[in-house]
Amino acid sequence: NAGVTQTPKFQVLKTGQSMTLQCAQDMNHNSMYWYRQDPGMGLRLIYYSASEGTTDKGEVPNGYNVSRLNKREFSLRLESAAPSQTSVYFCASTQPDSSYEQYFGPGTRLTVT
Amino acid sequence: GEDVEQSLFLSVREGDSSVINCTYTDSSSTYLYWYKQEPGAGLQLLTYIFSNMDMKQDQRLTVLLNKKDKHLSLRIADTQTGDSAIYFCAENSGGSNYKLTFGKGTLLTVNP
Numbered sequence: 001n002a003g004v005t006q007t008p009k010f011q012v013l014k015t016g017q018s019m020t021l022q023c024a025q026d027m028n029h030n031s032m033y034w035y036r037q038d039p040g041m042g043l044r045l046i047y048y049s050a051s052e053g054t055t056d057k058g059e060v061p062n063g064y065n066v067s068r069l070n071k072r073e074f075s076l077r078l079e080s081a082a083p084s085q086t087s088v089y090f091c092a093s094t095q096p097d098s099s100y101e102q103y104f105g106p107g108t109r110l111t112v113t
Numbered sequence: 114g115e116d117v118e119q120s121l122f123l124s125v126r127e128g129d130s131s132v133i134n135c136t137y138t139d140s141s142s143t144y145l146y147w148y149k150q151e152p153g154a155g156l157q158l159l160t161y162i163f164s165n166m167d168m169k170q171d172q173r174l175t176v177l178l179n180k181k182d183k184h185l186s187l188r189i190a191d192t193q194t195g196d197s198a199i200y201f202c203a204e205n206s207g208g209s210n211y212k213l214t215f216g217k218g219t220l221l222t223v224n225p
Contacts, residue, residue, distance in 0.1 A: 048212060050211065
């Protein structure tokens with residue numbers, strides 16, 4: 001099992017460009033999450049999908065959209081990138097009938113100039 | 114709202130024990146977790162404890178939970194240079210969205 005995979009690993013965008021971060025999990029988990037990690041801020045939840053077909057805002061959703069494409073895949077889209085979105089983005093998944101621990105992908109390092 | 118607090122830095126000598134502390138505010142927390150993040154990597158689950166337990170031991174790791182004071186600690190025995198990383202405390206307060214609330218992380222530096 002690959003666990004949680006994310007693409008791309010690195011990306012540089014110019015202000016105003018758009019891009020989609022991809023996430024997939026092969027653990028048959030129901031719930032998936034997108035976080036951003038900034039120095040001194042810990043992890044902040046952007047959006048989550050408690051189950052296939054549902055998505056909800058987290059703590060910092062502004063400037064982002066998500067799509068739960070199917071049970072495996074959960075993508076994060078930046079429509080018009082801003083320098084404030086320079087960050088490391090992590091995708092995670094969990095199976096709700098367990099102890100709810102989340103499994104993380106390796107991250108996407110995004111720089112917006 | 115939920116809040117999880119950790120000290121930001123801890124420095125120890127190789128071979129000593131490390132103790133990383135965490136406090137949380139949500140009294141309905143059901144599970145509490147410790148994650149490890151090495152440089153340039155994602156978060157790796159180290160261990161977790163259910164809220165009706167007060168201690169859990171797993172090889173060199175000991176988790177202590179004081180539910181009355183809402184205090185969680187992670188003790189690493191015989192700390193090695195490979196333990197240098199950021200350690201995150203997180204809590205789950207249940208509910209149908211299964212969200213975790215993370216602390217800001219403690220950077221553990223192990224000096225030879």
